[in-house]
Amino acid sequence: MNVKKLVMSKKLLVLLIATVCLLLLGTTAYAASTFTDTVGHWAQPLIEKVAALGIMEGHNPTTFGPDENVTRAQLAATEARAYDKQAADTTKLVNDKLSTVDRTLALWNIQPGLGTVMIEYGNRMARLWFAGNAGNWDMAQYQLDEMVEIQEVGETTRPARKAMLKAFEDSFLTPLGTTIAAQDKPAFTTAFNNMIAGCNGCHAASASADWNSYQFVKIQKPTNDPADYIQWNTPGGTGNKK
Numbered sequence: 001m002n003v004k005k006l007v008m009s010k011k012l013l014v015l016l017i018a019t020v021c022l023l024l025l026g027t028t029a030y031a032a033s034t035f036t037d038t039v040g041h042w043a044q045p046l047i048e049k050v051a052a053l054g055i056m057e058g059h060n061p062t063t064f065g066p067d068e069n070v071t072r073a074q075l076a077a078t079e080a081r082a083y084d085k086q087a088a089d090t091t092k093l094v095n096d097k098l099s100t101v102d103r104t105l106a107l108w109n110i111q112p113g114l115g116t117v118m119i120e121y122g123n124r125m126a127r128l129w130f131a132g133n134a135g136n137w138d139m140a141q142y143q144l145d146e147m148v149e150i151q152e153v154g155e156t157t158r159p160a161r162k163a164m165l166k167a168f169e170d171s172f173l174t175p176l177g178t179t180i181a182a183q184d185k186p187a188f189t190t191a192f193n194n195m196i197a198g199c200n201g202c203h204a205a206s207a208s209a210d211w212n213s214y215q216f217v218k219i220q221k222p223t224n225d226p227a228d229y230i231q232w233n234t235p236g237g238t239g240n241k242k
């Protein structure tokens, strides 16, 4: 079989790959080269870059062979390593951006902050009271679960508040859950009152760029039905799977 062998100048390849890397990767810190046969070569800085990125290797730690030709196989391997690295870098970049709050980014900046989260928090707290008070323990548990869920949104979008939110959950929401599971109305009422004291404790202790304290946000046990289209005294009994 007559296989036509493509031979490309190794320096042309280095130049090609280095250009791709420079375009794709921006500023990256490169390790110093240990190749002795590239010292003073016009392509030395480029060779050091592709070697540090793991895209091209030398024959051994000290010999690169800067003026040798490359085979099609070597070209393919080099290109594949460059693309793999680019794909891995892109995945990491996207994951980092999506996992870390950065309010200079439009998408992060429109995520609900604590002020928004708290409106749902208070709303669910009131529903929780009416459900528990009516003895609809499934509904009470459901509202408690939803409180924890919306709280987690706040923990994500406002990481500075996370420790206090978590402490509040452990100190007040978890014990409230125990009284719901026990279907113990007097204990539920006590735990509910304790929770409200906890809401207000956190408000008094929280500050921001605008406020020294949020003690002016004072919570009390709801007296009016927050959603009179819901029949609170519906029997539970569907069974909580948890």
Ligand code: HEC
Binding pocket: 113, 114, 115, 116, 118, 119, 121, 122, 125, 161, 164, 165, 168, 195, 196, 198, 199, 200, 202, 203, 206, 207, 214, 217, 219
């Ligand atoms: C981590 C501490 C913390 C806990 C715990 C907490 N809050 Fe808040 N709450 C805040 C902060 C901070 C604000 C001000 C939010 C902002 O505007 O950034 C706030 C604001 C509010 C507001 C005002 C929202 C508005 O715009 O009307 C309500 C209502 C509220 N919280 C309800 C509650 C209820 C109910 C609980 C308990 C079930 C609770 N909060 C527990 C920290 C907390």
